[in-house]
Amino acid sequence: MRVRYRDRVVREGAIAAVGLALSVALFLVAPPALAGPLPPFVSYSLGFFLGLLIPASCGLLIEERSRRGGEIVLALLAPIAAAYLAGSPAAAAVAAGLLAGATATALSFFQNRFDTLADAVRLATKLFLVTLGVSILLLASWDRALLTAGGIATLVALGLLVGWSVRGAGAPEIVVLGPAGSGKTLLFLALYSLFVREFAGRRQEVILGPDEEEMRVEDLLSGLEGGRLPKPTGENDLAFYLLSGKKYGFVPIEAGVVDYAGRYTAALDPAHRAAAVARVAAETGVDEESVRARVGSFRYLKRLNEEHSGAIGGVMDAVVEACLYRRMETAGKILFLIDGDQIVNFHARGREELTHLFGYYSRLMDLFGGDRVYGFVVTKTDRITNIKDIEDTSEEAARIEREIYESLLGVSTFHEIHNRALSVPVSFFAVSVDAMLEPGEGRDALRQIYPWRVGEVVRFGF
Known part of the structure; x- marks a missing residue:
């Protein structure tokens, strides 16, 4: 919405x-x-x-x-x-x-x-x-x-x-930002599955780090079929998935999605970026300005992997930090993830964690400016309420989404984001990657992607 x-x-x-x-x-x-x-x-x-x-x-x-x-x-x-x-x-x-x-x-x-x-x-x-x-x-x-x-x-x-x-949305790129455990990898798989169906999509990928095989799309999806959830993305792993397709059947579209360890979400500030760029430049023998300008692109990361795979092994954390910051600078649309588990545990530690998270997201909106569109995505909605028999395009689904949004307005830092929406386009989504799961059911029951309202996010992004 x-x-x-x-x-x-x-x-x-x-x-x-x-x-x-x-x-x-x-x-x-x-x-x-x-x-x-x-x-x-x-x-x-x-x-x-x-x-x-x-x-x-x-x-x-x-x-x-x-x-x-x-x-x-x-x-x-x-x-x-x-x-x-x-x-x-x-x-x-x-x-x-x-x-x-x-x-x-x-x-x-x-x-x-x-x-x-x-x-x-x-x-x-x-x-x-x-x-x-x-x-x-x-x-x-x-x-x-x-x-x-x-x-x-x-x-x-x-x-x-x-x-x-007179302002326009930035480059047709999407950044998905969320803390560890918020479901970035599973959400990407749901986005990918809908993208290939709705936009006759294809993908290219470049994966840096020791777990290259395990981060390939086919391995992630086949693992689900076998009952294996994707492992948390390692701190030394970075995957760039470049999606291309045709909107309306004839308009070419292309967007890149980066998967990374959630802990780097908290490292988005100019000081961290400057230090990360300096380390990458020193290891690869390239000037800092070139690294700063190009580290967020698919082509650069592919060349980095092909020509400097040995050199960057010890500075992968810097590569991830520099890449993520540059993606935030150039993206036209930024998706902030909200872990549905934190809403389920709202009266335990959830409210405390969400207050901090929304405050950080609000500061990022300040840092990267208003010349882009922001989306907030609650993941694991199946943990919050039973959506098994609710059509994701129905009025009932929209009502659930509105209720979750209104419940979050009680968090002051989220209400600040609500105030920002008067001058910056902001959308809110409540999604699930498996609408067949029920509240309380373990994530190990997930076997396939059954997306619920993920199509709204796809239309927002593409």
């Missing part, structure tokens, strides 16, 4: 209304801004930027994290476009802009990179506003200097609004 979605929509609508009001005010204080006659260069530039921004801003509406920026840019463009097109528009320039904007939107859609589209819209809008400012100055009537100054001030306000509001 989306957290505080309606509240955020109302807030974003109010901000878009401010943009619209400023745009209308522009013509009240500087009416000749587009009335002309304009020099050809200015007229063509205005036409091109208008044409480019209309489809590009519409493209931002596709991705939730960039939607606010698209709404605001469209709101401020509407009066300006109406005034420009009512005059003597440069039709060829508008057509060229429309083609460029449509092309940029299509590329962003097929590459799932709305952060680059947002960057392009932000830059184009600022250039458009600068050109509009030049128009105002060229057509200024010096006996109305105060109004001209008001027009420039309004443009500055619009530029600041655009700079603040």
